[in-house]
Amino acid sequence: MDNVEKEIGAAIHKEASVSIVATRKSFEAKAKGASQQKGASSAPMLYYDLISQPSRAIFMFLKKEGIKFDSKVFDLFKGEHKNAEYKKVNEDQTVPFLVDEGSPFGESAAIFQYLIEKYQKTSWLGSDIVSRTRVTQFLHWHHQGLRKHCVDVFLAAMGFKPETEGARENVTKAVDCLEKRFLTEGKANKKFIGGANISFADLMAYAELQQLSGVLEEGLYTKNAKVKAWMDNVEKELGAALHKEASVSIVATRKNHEAKAKGASKK
Secondary structure, eight states: OHHHHHHHOHHHHHHHTHHHHHHHHHHHHHHHHHHHHHHSOOOOEEEEOTTSHHHHHHHHHHHHTTOOOEEEEOOGGGTTTOSHHHHHHOTTOOSSEEEETTEEEOSHHHHHHHHHHHTTOGGGGOSSHHHHHHHHHHHHHHIIIIIHHHHHHHHHHHTSSOOOTTHHHHHHHHHHHHHHHHSEETTEEOSBTTBSSOOHHHHHHHHHHHHHHTTTOTHHHHTSHHHHHHHHHHHHHHOHHHHHHHTHHHHHHHHHHHHHHHHHHHO
16 A cells, blocks of 8 residues: 555645545544533433422532432322332432432431532632631531421421420420521621521521421421511522422422312311
8 A cells, every 4th residue: 555655656646535534534523422422421410309498408409509409209198118129229218319420428417518629619618718617517407406306397297207295395496596697797787607608507507497388387487587588688699490399299289288288267
């Protein structure tokens, strides 16, 4: 082949090969594109149910930031998450649960941390050392300080467990604590838990209190004016469309309770 090219000469060989060279460049470009596509990251897979408070918080964050994700939606009330296939993915069979590029992540705070760092959305962690510490402080307090009491009221109202003695009073105390520890800085009221900007601590707390509205118990937090104002701030920040999309399950649950309450009053 080399001998033939030499005999023809470089100029003629170049002139005669113009179409085949162009075809080669086209194939090289396609091969490069296919290689890049193959190596590109796939969208994370989120397992969730919007009736789950932490699932709702993760969902709102992803939607607010426009992060594309694949999803597997369960109906927790029907026990759809209790199946052998999901157990292979998540042995605990809890939601929310995230799988991204082969790595599985449970626990909502850890999922938030991963997504925030991966997609460089660090403003959700807080804008400075004080706000970041407030967010972290809330997360350490959240499970026993707020979530436990809200869950007690919700599950009892749904008929899944006996009502815990003093459950409503515990929610009221937790709401007051939320106001004093996290929505007040000195004598000033704060717009969000971390300060001037929304953080994922706000989404976690908001979803937890919103759950009470599903069983007609929103009065436990709306009677606190500062907490009610903060709830309104979160809703405005999310926007009406996203708030409506994320709230579909809790709204449906509320309608069922309203119908039951109406039926009971007629009796």
